[in-house]
Amino acid sequence: MTVDRRAFLATGGAAVAGLLNPVVSAQDQPADPVAAAKEFVAAHEAKIRPLDVAAGKAWWTANITGKDEDFAKKEEAQNQIDAVLSDPKPFAVLKGIKAAADAGKIPDAQLARQVNLMYLAYLEKQVPPDLLKKITAKANAVEQAFNVYRAKVDGQEVPDSKVRSTLKESADSALRQKVWEASKGVGAVVEADLKELVKLRNEAATKLGFKHFHEMMLTLNEQDGPALLKLFDDLDELTRKPFTDAKADIDARLAKKSGVKVEDLQAWHYHDPFFQESPAVFDANLDAPFAKADIPKLCATFYAGVGLPVDRVLTNSDLYEKKGKSPHAFCTDIDREGDVRVLANIVPNEYWMATMLHELGHAVYSSLNIPAALPYLLRAEAHILTTEGVAMQFERFSKSRAWLEKMGVAIENPDAFEQAAAKVQRNQLLIFSRWCQVMLRFEKSMYENPAQDLNKLWWDLVEKYQQVKRPKDRNAPDYAAKIHICSAPVYYHNYMMGQLFASQVHHALAKDVFGVEPSKAIYIGDKRVGEFMKKRVFEPGRSLPWNALTKHATGEELSPKAFAKDFQG
Numbered sequence: 227m228t229v230d231r232r233a234f235l236a237t238g239g240a241a242v243a244g245l246l247n248p249v250v251s252a253q254d255q256p257a258d259p260v261a262a263a264k265e266f267v268a269a270h271e272a273k274i275r276p277l278d279v280a281a282g283k284a285w286w287t288a289n290i291t292g293k294d295e296d297f298a299k300k301e302e303a304q305n306q307i308d309a310v311l312s313d314p315k316p317f318a319v320l321k322g323i324k325a326a327a328d329a330g331k332i333p334d335a336q337l338a339r340q341v342n343l344m345y346l347a348y349l350e351k352q353v354p355p356d357l358l359k360k361i362t363a364k365a366n367a368v369e370q371a372f373n374v375y376r377a378k379v380d381g382q383e384v385p386d387s388k389v390r391s392t393l394k395e396s397a398d399s400a401l402r403q404k405v406w407e408a409s410k411g412v413g414a415v416v417e418a419d420l421k422e423l424v425k426l427r428n429e430a431a432t433k434l435g436f437k438h439f440h441e442m443m444l445t446l447n448e449q450d451g452p453a454l455l456k457l458f459d460d461l462d463e464l465t466r467k468p469f470t471d472a473k474a475d476i477d478a479r480l481a482k483k484s485g486v487k488v489e490d491l492q493a494w495h496y497h498d499p500f501f502q503e504s505p506a507v508f509d510a511n512l513d514a515p516f517a518k519a520d521i522p523k524l525c526a527t528f529y530a531g532v533g534l535p536v537d538r539v540l541t542n543s544d545l546y547e548k549k550g551k552s553p554h555a556f557c558t559d560i561d562r563e564g565d566v567r568v569l570a571n572i573v574p575n576e577y578w579m580a581t582m583l584h585e586l587g588h589a590v591y592s593s594l595n596i597p598a599a600l601p602y603l604l605r606a607e608a609h610i611l612t613t614e615g616v617a618m619q620f621e622r623f624s625k626s627r628a629w630l631e632k633m634g635v636a637i638e639n640p641d642a643f644e645q646a647a648a649k650v651q652r653n654q655l656l657i658f659s660r661w662c663q664v665m666l667r668f669e670k671s672m673y674e675n676p677a678q679d680l681n682k683l684w685w686d687l688v689e690k691y692q693q694v695k696r697p698k699d700r701n702a703p704d705y706a707a708k709i710h711i712c713s714a715p716v717y718y719h720n721y722m723m724g725q726l727f728a729s730q731v732h733h734a735l736a737k738d739v740f741g742v743e744p745s746k747a748i749y750i751g752d753k754r755v756g757e758f759m760k761k762r763v764f765e766p767g768r769s770l771p772w773n774a775l776t777k778h779a780t781g782e783e784l785s786p787k788a789f790a791k792d793f794q795g
């Protein structure tokens with residue numbers, strides 16, 4: 227369910243107000259900042275635009291074919307973009323223009339915004355080449371170790387799928403414990419390399435004028451540590467009680483299934499290694515209504531009905547399983563001129579209904595609906611979290627009885643479906659929000675103070691936010707068994723913020739367009755939905771930073787209020 231990570235990592239965002247980066251000094255400002263900015267934008271666009279399109283196409287092809295030569299082309303295209311952005315000469319010029327923009331000498335807001343965006347994109351790539359090489363090599367070593375690692379139980383290798391199915395199905399607590407412990411074994415294998423990687427990332431960040439890597443990553447994405455923590459503290463406050471209640475219900479069912487007392491439940495009694503997903507303890511078959519559904523057709527009808535047609539996207543997409551193809555799903559805007567594509571592997575079940583609604587949510591928030599009149603650099607979604615948010619806003623309908631019935635999808639036992647789907651939806655969001663608390667706080671603290679006892683830090687956070695108790699006497703690098711800490715650092719919180727954005731925009735739309743309770747707004751056949759989304763969310767493109775866009779769309783900055791309301795009652 228990811229959006230194009232290539233685009234996200236390459237473009238960054240605009241500077242956080244008040245960040246004083248020591249590499250920008252006032253005396254390098256150009257004599258005519260407006261002319262210099264225009265000239266720089268034009269030169270940058272001329273270089274980057276064809277490379278972006280080439281990289282987008284190469285990325286697409288590699289994911290469809292899975293062939294080594296296509297992956298090599300994809301890497302080469304990315305290297306060419308990096309070569310432009312890492313060149314210190316244009317960056318020196320850009321720093322002067324950025325200083326002028328910060329001093330208010332570029333009155334045109336769109337021009338100043340482009341300067342800020344370019345500045346961060348170049349800044350990210352100014353790490354000294356040999357240090358960057360070391361970081362890439364270390365990250366690759368960790369990823370490879372993950373790829374080849376196989377959990378071992380009683381001397382026997384256990385594939386990942388077996389780990390997952392055992393945790394989902396087995397009623398044997400001793401076996402669950404062994405499998406869970408074995409799945410964590412990769413942590414000890416990569417621990418030393420991961421610690422070295424953290425050190426190297428921090429070194430890169432301090433070279434660019436940041437305190438540590440976490441601060442650097444947030445800044446490159448227009449986010450600021452204290453404000454982010456405040457948002458997550460508020461989220462913690464609002465979700466603690468509903469989460470505790472939901473978990474009590476889940477725990478009672480898990481205990482019964484496993485034949486243990488609730489107070490004896492351990493980390494290995496949950497259905498995935500990190501308790502990041504809702505355990506399958508509710509007797510409901512959410513897949514049944516979709517067994518005969520034509521998922522692309524349902525999506526096409528729905529999106530056309532709300533005034534955001536996706537026929538062109540579906541024509542350009544690759545939607546079914548084939549050999550060599552990536553098993554995941556994503557959406558990518560190839561040229562910012564309407565060539566928008568979805569890669570998927572549809573089978574007729576609820577997961578793929580949700581996933582297609584999600585990916586097409588990304589698709590409608592693209593150059594399909596962002597005006598061509600915006601400059602190239604601003605003709606994209608405001609931020610990773612806003613596009614994830616829109617995708618999640620639409621994705622949620624696959625669990626709505628009212629939505630399915632109005633779309634003509636037959637449900638055999640609608641009352642049971644409604645009850646179960648609502649519970650699964652609620653539990654998934656609550657459990658995910660607590661898991662994101664652990665990830666955000668762990669990474670922040672780890673980069674701030676890498677020398678601390680990380681094993682202890684991890685379990686302190688798991689106990690506090692996920693309410694899963696640490697196994698007795700356990701002292702192991704369990705955090706290192708989560709691959710995202712290596713390969714997608716300081717990223718997880720954006721998914722959570724996307725959920726907050728989804729709820730907040732949906733609540734604003736329900737109120738302003740339909741004048742109904744959020745749970746009653748199901749959008750079907752109402753073109754005012756498309757109008758709202760275009761005007762309030764899509765049309766500013768990247769000309770507004772994410773929080774200004776949130777305010778533009780909903781009247782308020784991003785907060786967990788709407789998200790938390792979805793759990794009341």
Ligand SMILES: [Zn+2]
Pocket residue numbers: 227228229584588614617
């Ligand atoms: Zn996504």
